[in-house]
Amino acid sequence: MTHATLTYITLSFVVLLLILLYIMRAAFSYRRKKDEEADKDATEVGFVVDAFHGLVTSQKEKERELEILRKQAEERATAIESYNEDILQSVPSGVVSFDRRLTITRMNSAAEKILDLREADSIGMEYHEIFASPIRELLENRETVERIEAGYVTVTGRRIWLGLNMSPLKDSTGAIIGQILVFTDLTELKAFQSQKELRERLSNLGEMSAGIAHELRNPMAVISGYTKILSRKVDETLQPAVEAISKEVSVMDRIIADFLSFARPTELMLTRVDPGSLIEGCVAASDGVLAGIRVVTDYAVLPAIMADEVLLRQTIINLLQNAAESMPDGGVLTIRTLLKDRLSISISDTGHGIPENIQDKIFLPFFTTKERGTGLGLSIVHKVVISHGGSLDLETSSKGTTFVINLPKDVLIET
Template structure:
């Protein structure tokens, strides 16, 4: 059995380090956690691969040199790209290999995220069930009301009175449109292969036509990402909803929006594990999302803006779900990141 292939299929980040804390092996999960390519990862010392780790350098160095083991639970880890993680750290000496140890870093925040996603999906399904039933109860009498107004309009001769029936019809159509937006896509549609960057480019071309001068868009694409099966129109709508939210967050103060694509390895979505996934990030440096909204952000009719409908993120979440993916949000003052994660074939 190929040991390297076996280690690359682990969710746990595994590195082999020497007494100088220089890695001589790192699996795919370690690359993903530290956000450093394998060739560069093996060129640097361990302490150059992160901003902060909840274990002092001299403790790790002494443990490797003396063939001692270490276990530290829930240690904070800040990677070079500024991402915050919580890990369980284990250092194990390798038998018959002097001054070589295995360092395992197991993300415990990932388990918390999986639990949150399952809980959010259950809440979202319950909300969608309620909305569907409510929509059914609204659309039936609304259709009757509109039909009656049309019939009444034909019987009226006064233009002034007809204006009132036209108003009834217009408002009935507006309410029907709102109900349809509330429902959003409900079932998977026909998926065909498309390039995610072409979808994103269509969105950015659309928003750039009316983009305020104080907001700047930046692209950071991974060109190696293959085409994926998708409903291109639906995904375009999901990305557009998130990008528009970022623009609205920056309208007053101005700022930057970064669109980034990457692949990630050994990622769990719901209850299913995928070897490789696409991670599409929309990042802005705006004021952030209020903490009291983060847990309900993707529910219908939840919004932090007075003029907002609270439908954009709910629809985007549902579209990601229909593609077998998910949407996550990390927000703090100065940085908000929405991540659309989709499985790759």
């Protein structure tokens, strides 16, 4: 092999080696570039994935926060509603709400008790199906009433006095969405005022009537004496006239005696009294006037009381006689006793009832509808009951009358 040939081969080998090195370098560069691009793509995808997961996590946290806020808002709304309901049910005044068509939407427990109603039976009912006059008229006219006092008869027939307020029911924007009726039971207050007024009238009348009665008795005694003299001296034809004068004098004397009894201050002689035995004794003593009348009794178990037995006996007998007189053709006389917040003795008849126009007058002294009555019977009854710290209630209709003697628990000896 020549030197030229050897040189050519060596140069060829070097060129091939350089080409191979170039190719290898190019391949290596290409591979590195590809790896860098792959790493870059992987980094971008990872960033997107991480960003997405971060967004989802943040969204879930926001949802949890919103759920917590929603629950807190619901709890606050429930608490406010419960608080308002507690207030509504706790106030002593009756509250009834109506929608724009005057359909009952709410009624608190005080309203149920005062009006003898049940909310469950009243919700959804129209006003005229539940309420009587004068509440019905107030609702019909949709009047705004700040304060009026009116008598009312409940669905059970109980007569009460109400202090009424009525105004439009408005929402948070001030728009009228119905009516709201607020009322207070004034029955006991009215009874107290009536008793106070009666005490004042009795006091004033007593001072005046005592003097008048004594002045009348003196001439009546003279007339009675002359009548006895006449009865011995006149002939038989005039005897009926003298006897008539004598009877009228006796009637006048009884009226004056009642007058003095009524005018005299009541001094109670308190003793231990068994109410059941007292009532039974009064019924037995009234047996003659109760002829033809069926007597029904419903006695509760009552403890003994401290009271004036004589005056209470007079009171009960007087009421029994009045009941009998209201049933001339017979009927049913019912006597009930009850012990709750007070001791009650009720005497009911099935007579003709007491006309409404005189119900406020029957306890007034000298007011009577009887031809030969003195008008002092119920006045004395009322005075005796008041003297014991009690009250006398009246319930009457065309089907009969009930007088209720209410005595405070203070009179009880044992419970």
